[in-house]
Amino acid sequence: MIFVLGATGKIGRALVPALLDTGAAVRALTRDPAKARIDSRAEVVQADLDTADLPALLDGADRVFVLTQGHSADREAAIARAAARAGATHLVKLSTTGVHFGQTDPITRAHAEAEQAIREAGPVWTILRPGAFMDNRFAWVGSIRDGNAVYVPEGDPASALVHVRDIAAVATLALTTSDHEGATYELTGGEALTTEQQVATLAGALGRPVKYVEEPESAARERMTRMYGWPVEAVDGFFALKRESAEHEHVVFDTVERLLGRPPLTFADWAGENAAAFPYHYRG
Structure with a gap:
């Protein structure tokens, strides 16, 4: 068992x-x-x-x-x-x-x-x-719902999301x-995409443009605390992890394809599967 x-x-x-x-x-x-x-x-x-x-x-x-x-x-x-x-x-x-x-x-x-x-x-x-994880991009649901935009910290690295x-x-x-x-x-996944490329891929799955906005770390910290309800120590841990991983996130390993005998699923696959989770409530 x-x-x-x-x-x-x-x-x-x-x-x-x-x-x-x-x-x-x-x-x-x-x-x-x-x-x-x-x-x-x-x-x-x-x-x-x-x-x-x-x-x-x-x-x-x-x-x-x-x-x-x-x-x-x-x-x-x-x-x-x-x-x-x-x-x-x-x-x-x-x-x-x-x-x-x-x-x-x-x-x-x-x-x-x-x-x-x-x-x-x-x-x-x-x-x-x-x-x-590709699923980490569910963190964008709120900002897309409320303003059809994705906000990311300045210098967010390209990532081989899995x-x-x-x-x-x-x-x-x-x-x-x-x-x-x-x-x-x-x-890892099979390709490293910048966050801007990820947003564009998701926008393609949604069938509408999505605004991509880079913001200073201080604004990103405030947003995570307010929008996601993260405690301060969790936000600190996130940024510590991001600083350490920035130079490595783009690295692609062939392990998934080698073990499974097929290419890894792509971010486009993920975006197509999850498009319904990203509605936009226009507030006109």
């Missing part, structure tokens, strides 16, 4: 049905089953990882997909140890390309520490290190076959 942590997140929503489609038995974790909308074929369990009896929660799991809210190294280390005690034989950890590039921002450091804990826990392991379904497809391979034990994989 495969236990999926983070089952309701960006990757988990794609991973659970992908695993089920292979015929695997899946246990999916959520804090609120009533709101989770997890594939009905999965066994759904309710728990808070900070208070749960982890060995009991993981009992019967052969393989575990490790992804936790906030990417706490201590929490993921505790999960890895509990999974080992419960008899799990394979841990698949979702990390970040920042570890590959040696970044030292708080988010990347936590992932690096958790990676080490996974490696030392006992079961065999696979580490997945995706770059920035589709979450490609991450889920690689995770499915790692969790259902023995060919990827002890492997560490960097995962």
